[in-house]
Amino acid sequence: MRDRIDFTPYRRSAIGFDRLFDVLEGAARANGTVTDNYPPFDIERQGEDAYRITLAVAGFKQDEIELTAQQNLLVVTAKKADAEEGRNFVHRGIALRAFERRFELADYVQVRGASLADGLLTIDLVREIPEAMKPRKVAIGGTQPALEIVAEEKAAA
Structure with a gap:
């Protein structure tokens, strides 16, 4: 049985999907290892381009939790501030x-906000595609070269 999936043939023919293949290869590597499921979380779709992550963080205060949003990555870390001295737990x-x-996170997904209530950390995400990246119709010109068409569009704007 193979331990690793080789995406090399697909990388050659799929331009711009390097990040996707890196995520797939990372998941394939982690598939055989023990993964930590703490804290439990839910991911729900709020709309066409809106999502919500809810983490169960019972016992943590707002100042003990840190969210860091980077390009294509959201990191949630938490560390208890004090050791709760003087308490004698039976269980x-x-x-x-x-x-x-x-x-x-997928491309163009941004963190819109976060809140902590009743032991649940809620993180709202939205996907906003820039106007320049949205699909647009391209007119098929006659004898005019494509570079001149682009120059004319810039001059008109």
Whole structure:
């Protein structure tokens, strides 16, 4: 049985999908390892281009949680500030261990906001495609070269 999927043939014919193949290869590598499922989370679609991530972070205060949004990556980290000295637990079922949870974001997905209520951290995301990247119709010209058409469009704008 093969341990690794080789995406090389696809990389040659799929231009601009390098990031997608990197994510797939990373998932294939992690498939055989133990993954940490703490804290549990939900991802829901709020609309065509809106999403919400909800993490169960019971026991953590707002100032103990940090969100970092980078290009195509959202990192949620938390660390308990104090050790709760002087308390004598008979049973400790609420996990208060430090964690780091990473979410791969698609292109043009941005974090709109976050809130913490009732032990749930809610992160709202929206996908905003720039006007220059949206599909547009291209007119088929007659004898005029394509470079001249682009120059004329810029001059008209």
